[in-house]
Amino acid sequence: xxxxxxxxxxxxxxxxxxxxxxxxxxxxxxxxxxxxxxxxxxxxxxxxxxxxxxxxxxxxxxxxxxxxxxxxxxxxxxxxxxxxxxxxxxxxxxxxxxxxxxxxxxxxxxxxxxxxxxxxxxxxxxxxxxxxxxxxxxxxxxxxxxxxxxxxxxxxxxxxxxxxxxxxxxxxxxxxxxxxxxxxxxxxxxxxxxxxxxxxxxxxxxxxxxx
Numbered sequence: 001x002x003x004x005x006x007x008x009x010x011x012x013x014x015x016x017x018x019x020x021x022x023x024x025x026x027x028x029x030x031x032x033x034x035x036x037x038x039x040x041x042x043x044x045x046x047x048x049x050x051x052x053x054x055x056x057x058x059x060x061x062x063x064x065x066x067x068x069x070x071x072x073x074x075x076x077x078x079x080x081x082x083x084x085x086x087x088x089x090x091x092x093x094x095x096x097x098x099x100x101x102x103x104x105x106x107x108x109x110x111x112x113x114x115x116x117x118x119x120x121x122x123x124x125x126x127x128x129x130x131x132x133x134x135x136x137x138x139x140x141x142x143x144x145x146x147x148x149x150x151x152x153x154x155x156x157x158x159x160x161x162x163x164x165x166x167x168x169x170x171x172x173x174x175x176x177x178x179x180x181x182x183x184x185x186x187x188x189x190x191x192x193x194x195x196x197x198x199x200x201x202x203x204x205x206x207x208x209x210x211x
Contacts, residue, residue: 004053005142007045009114009131014045018111020075022103023140025116026095027055027148031173032183032199033166033192034156035080036091038098039148040106040113042075043140049073052142054135055149067150070143077105078151087195096121102144116141163189 010021026038049069051062058066070076079101081094089097100123103113112127116134134141153172160169166182166189173179173191175198183192183202192199 005135005137005139007043007048007139009129009138010043010045010140013112020108020110020112021140022106022110022113023116023134023138023142023144024099024102024113025135025141025144025148026098027145027152028173029091029095030175031156031193032175032179032196033083033168033173033189034152034159035082036086036095036098037078037080037148037152037155038095038102039079039144039151040077040099040102040110041070041140041143041147042106042108042110043143044073047073048139049143052139052146054142055145056135058146060153063146063150066143067147070147074143075106075108076147077102077107078147079105083191083193086193090195091193096123100124114138114141116145159191163191 013021020042022040022042024040026036028034028036049066051066055063079098081098086094099121110126114134115128115130118130118132120128120130131138131141135145156168156172165186167178171179180198188199188203194200
């Protein structure tokens with residue numbers, strides 16, 4: 001039986017005197033369109049919503065219900081890095097920028113941050129620990145993964161209303177076959193990441209054809 005995330009990392013930090021421990025995760029590094037989002041969540045140890053797990057292992061309905069519970073029972077901050085920032089500084093640094101912004105947006109200053117992945121963003125100004133596959137290990141990171149995923153999905157649903165044909169309401173900007181086909185048919189929108197190869201290649205082809 002596969003075990004889900006637990007509160008052991010947070011409990012160990014609390015034993016060392018930390019009280020506000022933020023779990024941090026990002027979503028949206030892989031899509032061809034839309035911003036990258038990060039969330040920072042400080043859970044109340046006495047009121048942790050039941051069923052927290054890696055957002056990828058939950059149904060959309062379950063994510064929505066859990067996101068609502070997290071917002072009601074925890075301290076939450078969500079931040080993004082724009083498509084322009086992604087193209088300017090690269091997707092990894094943009095994801096880290098969103099993480100820093102999410103931490104800075106919390107109404108409480110964390111004593112420690114648990115960061116999903118194997119790197120600590122260089123601009124984080126508080127003690128932090130990288131946690132590989134953190135959304136499957138830490139309840140705080142799992143909570144962050146859920147609220148970030150729900151928030152980004154909603155952004156892409158909203159953008160799909162203005163740019164129909166790309167399927168962003170279902171593919172969230174990821175490079176599905178339908179999204180790639182729509183790129184070739186309809187072209188590149190202002191919300192596409194020009195530094196990503198499939199988008200860059202289409203722009204290069206258009207430039208070559210027109211010149």
